[in-house]
Amino acid sequence: MKRIFLPLCLVASVAFVQSCKMKNTTSAVKGDADSKVYVAPGKYDEYYNFVSGGFNGQVSVYGLPSGRLLKLIPVFAVFPENGYGYSEETKAMLNTTNGQIPWDDQHHLDLSQTNGEQDGRWLFANANNTPRIARIDLKTFKTVEILQIPNSAGNHSSPFITENTEYVVAGTRFSVPLGAEDVPISSFKQNFHSTASFISVDKNSGNMSIAFQIVLPGMNLDLSHGGKGPSHDWFFFSSYNTEQAYTLLEVNASQKDKDYIVAVNWKKAEEYAKAGKGKKVPADYAHNTYDEGKQTATSVIEHDVLLLDPKDCPDMIYMIPCPKSPHGCDIDPSGEYIVGSGKLAALIPVFSFSKIIKAIGSKQFEGDFQGIPIIKYEAALYGEVQKPGLGPLHTEFDDKGNAYTSMFLSSEVVKWSLKDLKVLDRAPTYYSVGHLMIPGGDTRKPSGKYLVAYNKITKDRFLPTGPELAQSAQLYDISGDKMQLLLDYPTIGEPHYAQACLASLIQDKQVKYYDINKNGNEFVTMGEKKANVVRKGNRVDVYMTAIRSHLVPDNIEGVFVGDDIYFHVTNLEQDWDIPHGFAIKNNPNAELLIMPGETVTLKFTPQKQGIYPFYCTDFCSALHQEMSGYLRVSPKGSNTPLKFGTGETADTSAQK
Amino acid sequence: MKQVHLLASIVITSLLIYSCGSGSDSGSQSSSGNAAGDSSMVAPKDKTADQALTDAKGKGKFTEVKLTHPLDKAMLAKGKAVYDVKCSACHKVTGEKLVGPGWKGVTDRRKPEWIMNFVTNTDEMIDKDPAAQAMLEQCMVRMPNQHLSDEEARDVLEFMRDNDGKN
Numbered sequence: 001m002k003r004i005f006l007p008l009c010l011v012a013s014v015a016f017v018q019s020c021k022m023k024n025t026t027s028a029v030k031g032d033a034d035s036k037v038y039v040a041p042g043k044y045d046e047y048y049n050f051v052s053g054g055f056n057g058q059v060s061v062y063g064l065p066s067g068r069l070l071k072l073i074p075v076f077a078v079f080p081e082n083g084y085g086y087s088e089e090t091k092a093m094l095n096t097t098n099g100q101i102p103w104d105d106q107h108h109l110d111l112s113q114t115n116g117e118q119d120g121r122w123l124f125a126n127a128n129n130t131p132r133i134a135r136i137d138l139k140t141f142k143t144v145e146i147l148q149i150p151n152s153a154g155n156h157s158s159p160f161i162t163e164n165t166e167y168v169v170a171g172t173r174f175s176v177p178l179g180a181e182d183v184p185i186s187s188f189k190q191n192f193h194s195t196a197s198f199i200s201v202d203k204n205s206g207n208m209s210i211a212f213q214i215v216l217p218g219m220n221l222d223l224s225h226g227g228k229g230p231s232h233d234w235f236f237f238s239s240y241n242t243e244q245a246y247t248l249l250e251v252n253a254s255q256k257d258k259d260y261i262v263a264v265n266w267k268k269a270e271e272y273a274k275a276g277k278g279k280k281v282p283a284d285y286a287h288n289t290y291d292e293g294k295q296t297a298t299s300v301i302e303h304d305v306l307l308l309d310p311k312d313c314p315d316m317i318y319m320i321p322c323p324k325s326p327h328g329c330d331i332d333p334s335g336e337y338i339v340g341s342g343k344l345a346a347l348i349p350v351f352s353f354s355k356i357i358k359a360i361g362s363k364q365f366e367g368d369f370q371g372i373p374i375i376k377y378e379a380a381l382y383g384e385v386q387k388p389g390l391g392p393l394h395t396e397f398d399d400k401g402n403a404y405t406s407m408f409l410s411s412e413v414v415k416w417s418l419k420d421l422k423v424l425d426r427a428p429t430y431y432s433v434g435h436l437m438i439p440g441g442d443t444r445k446p447s448g449k450y451l452v453a454y455n456k457i458t459k460d461r462f463l464p465t466g467p468e469l470a471q472s473a474q475l476y477d478i479s480g481d482k483m484q485l486l487l488d489y490p491t492i493g494e495p496h497y498a499q500a501c502l503a504s505l506i507q508d509k510q511v512k513y514y515d516i517n518k519n520g521n522e523f524v525t526m527g528e529k530k531a532n533v534v535r536k537g538n539r540v541d542v543y544m545t546a547i548r549s550h551l552v553p554d555n556i557e558g559v560f561v562g563d564d565i566y567f568h569v570t571n572l573e574q575d576w577d578i579p580h581g582f583a584i585k586n587n588p589n590a591e592l593l594i595m596p597g598e599t600v601t602l603k604f605t606p607q608k609q610g611i612y613p614f615y616c617t618d619f620c621s622a623l624h625q626e627m628s629g630y631l632r633v634s635p636k637g638s639n640t641p642l643k644f645g646t647g648e649t650a651d652t653s654a655q656k
Numbered sequence: 657m658k659q660v661h662l663l664a665s666i667v668i669t670s671l672l673i674y675s676c677g678s679g680s681d682s683g684s685q686s687s688s689g690n691a692a693g694d695s696s697m698v699a700p701k702d703k704t705a706d707q708a709l710t711d712a713k714g715k716g717k718f719t720e721v722k723l724t725h726p727l728d729k730a731m732l733a734k735g736k737a738v739y740d741v742k743c744s745a746c747h748k749v750t751g752e753k754l755v756g757p758g759w760k761g762v763t764d765r766r767k768p769e770w771i772m773n774f775v776t777n778t779d780e781m782i783d784k785d786p787a788a789q790a791m792l793e794q795c796m797v798r799m800p801n802q803h804l805s806d807e808e809a810r811d812v813l814e815f816m817r818d819n820d821g822k823n
Contacts, residue, residue, distance in 0.1 A: 516741055516742065517741070527740040527741040527744055527745070529740050529744060573802070574803040574804075575802065575803065621797050621798065623755075
C-alpha cells in the first residue's frame with residue numbers, strides 16, 4: 001500500500017507542477033464553460049453554423065454551441081461518397097468554359113437577407129480559384145446553382161450580398177487582361193484590370209445572372225461587404241497592391257503607406273447599366289443550374305457580359321485611402337461605420353459613411369487613381385482604434401455596439417467599442433486567428449451570444465495526427481463584458497469566413513423525402529413493374545428501383561465490354577432518412593446515394609468481361625447485406641441475349 | 657494469487673449468469689435449467705390471441721372505416737396505381753411472402769381500420785401494435801413508411817378488398 005501510494009503522489013505532483021507551467025487553455029477555460037456547450041443527447045443546437053471549406057471546396061455545417069459536425073455539403077468539389085459531380089444528374093454543376101473543374105478553393109459564405117436580416121433561404125459560396133459563385137438551397141442543403149465569372153481571377157471578395165439579396169458580388173484578387181489577350185506580364189499597368197461583378201438574384205427563384213461588371217484599375221480586390229440602412233446603395237471593397245506589382249508582391253505590393261477601400265454606388269451603377277452606358281462585350285462563362293423538379297443539372301454557356309467603365313459613369317466609384325494593405329472590409333449593423341483592417345497596420349481605421357457622402361459633396365479629394373477620385377483620408381475617417389494588436393484581419397459586430405477584430409499576428413480577438421473606439425477586452429486564440437464569426441455579425445441584427453474564431457495554426461491543440469492537422473476553431477461566450485472561451489474543436493478543410501443563423505430559421509423547412517409522384521427525372525422508374533433495361537446501339541439504360549432491401553432488376557445479362565451503361569436508380573422509399581446507396585465493382589466513376597423518392601444515374605463503361613456485383617452502400621435495413629445483384633459483362637461481339645429480372649431462378653444445371 | 661483467481665471466477669460466473677438471465681425479460685424469474693427450451697421469439701399457439709389480433713383496429717386516427725358495397729371502381733383504380741409505385745416492391749397480390757406478406761386474404765386477417773392505421777401511422781404501429789410487431793419478427797424488415805395520404809390508404813384498401821374477391 002505504502003509503495004503504491006508513493007509513486008501516485010509523485011505522479012500527481014508532477015502533473016500539478018506541469019499544468020502550472022504550461023500556458024494552455026486549461027488555464028484559460030473558466031467556470032461553467034462545459035455546461036454552456038453541452039447539448040444533451042436528443043437535444044438540438046441553437047444555431048446552424050455554415051463554414052467555408054477552403055481548399056476542400058466544400059461547405060461544412062456545424063451545430064452551435066456544441067461544435068458538432070452535422071453535414072458536409074459538396075459545392076465546388078466532387079464528392080464520390082454521394083456521387084456529386086459524378087452522377088449524370090450533377091456532372092454539369094462543375095462545368096466551366098475549361099471543362100469540368102472538380103475542385104476549388106472555397107473562402108466565403110453569405111446567407112441571404114431581407115431588409116438586412118437573415119431570411120434562411122439560400123447560402124452563397126465563392127470559388128476563389130476558378131471564379132465561380134454557388135447558391136445552396138437551405139431546404140435541401142444541396143448546391144442548386146453555380147455561375148462562372150468571366151474577366152476575373154482569384155474571386156476572393158465574394159460572395160457578399162446587398163441587404164435584400166438584390167445582388168451578390170464577385171471581385172478580382174488577381175488582376176488579368178479582359179478577354180484572352182496575349183500580353184507581356186510587364187504590361188500590368190496598361191493591360192491588367194480588376195473587375196467588380198454585380199450578380200442579380202431573382203427574388204423568388206434565387207437564380208443568378210451577371211447584371212454588370214465594373215472595370216477597375218489593375219490591383220487586388222480583397223474583401224467586401226454591402227452597405228446597410230443609410231449606406232444601402234453602396235458596396236465597399238478593400239484593395240491591396242495598388243502599387244500594381246506583378247512580381248514579388250510580398251515586398252513590391254507593400255510599398256505604399258495606404259491602399260484603398262473602393263466605394264461603389266451600385267444603385268448608380270444599376271442606373272447607368274439601364275441607361276445604356278455600359279458596353280456589351282463577348283465573354284464566355286458557364287451557368288449551371290440544378291432543376292429540383294427534374295432532379296437534373298444543366299450547364300449553359302453564356303456569351304456576353306455588360307461592362308461599365310467608371311470613366312463613362314461619373315459619381316459611381318470613389319477610393320478611400322486605407323492604411324497598409326487592408327484585408328477585412330466590414331460594415332457595422334447601423335450601416336454608418338466601415339472598418340478597414342490593414343494587415344500590416346498598427347491601428348484600425350473606422351470610416352464614417354455620412355462623412356464620406358459629405359466629402360463627396362464638397363469634393364474633398366486628393367487626386368485620383370487612374371481616373372477614380374480619391375477622397376481625403378481625414379475627410380472620410382471617423383477615427384482609429386489605437387494599438388488594437390498586431391495584424392488585424394476581420395471584424396464582426398454584436399448587438400451592443402461593439403466590434404470584434406481578429407488579430408492574426410498577436411493571436412487574439414480584440415473587442416472594442418464603436419462609440420469611442422476604445423479597446424474593451426482581449427481573448428487569446430490558439431493560434432493565429434483568421435476569420436471570426438458572430439451569428440448575424442455582418443447583418444443589421446447580430447446576436448450577442450457567441451463568437452467563433454477560425455484559427456490558421458493548430459499545433460498542440462488536439463491529439464497529434466502526423467504532419468497534417470485539422471484546423472482549430474474556438475467558441476467564445478460574448479454575452480458578458482469579458483469574452484469567455486468555451487470550446488475548442490477541429491474543423492474540416494480550411495475554414496475562412498462562416499455564417500450562422502438561429503436553427504429555428506431553417507430547421508422546419510427541411511425536405512425530408514421527395515414525393516415519388518412528383519419525381520420529374522427523365523429516367524425515373526415509377527414502381528418495380530416499370531423496371532427495365534433498354535439497349536440503343538452501345539448505350540444501355542437500366543431503369544432500376546431500390547427499396548428495402550432489394551434492387552430491381554438485380555440480375556442483368558447481355559451487356560458487353562465497352563457498352564455505356566447508365567444505371568438510373570430510383571429510390572422508391574417515401575420515408576425520411578432512408579437513402580439507398582449504389583455501387584458497382586471496379587467502376588472508376590463513383591458511388592451514389594439516392595435520397596427517398598429521388599432518381600440518380602451512375603454511368604459505367606466496363607473495360608473487361610466478367611461478373612460485376614453491385615449493391616447498396618448505405619446500411620438501410622436488417623437485410624441490407626442482401627441488397628445486391630449481378631451484372632454479367634460479356635466479350636464484345638458475343639451474342640449473350642439481353643436478360644434481366646429479380647427473383648427469377650432457373651434450373652441451370654445444364655447451363656455452362 | 658489464489659484470491660485473484662477466486663475473484664476472476666466470481667466475475668466470470670456472474671457475467672454468465674447475467675447473460676443467461678437477460679435473454680428474456682419475462683423469463684428472468686424462471687429457473688435457468690429451463691432456458692434452452694423456452695424461446696420468447698416464438699409466440700405460443702393460442703387461438704384466442706390470434707383472434708384478438710384479427711379484431712384489433714390498431715393505433716392511429718382511423719377508428720371507423722365505412723366500407724362501400726359494391727366496391728368503388730374509381731378508388732380501386734387509384735389504389736392499384738398506388739400499389740404499383742409504393743407497395744408492389746415488397747408485397748405480392750398472391751399469398752406468397754416477398755419482403756412483406758402477400759396480400760391475399762389480408763382483409764380477412766385484419767380489420768379495415770387496422771390496415772389504414774398501419775399504412776398511415778407505420779412507425780407507431782410497428783413500435784406498439786402487437787400484430788405489427790409479430791409481423792416484424794417474421795419479416796425482419798420494418799415496413800417502410802411510404803407516406804400514403806389518407807385518401808391513398810383508403811384507395812389501397814379498396815384494391816385489397818377487390819384482390820380478396822370482396823364486393
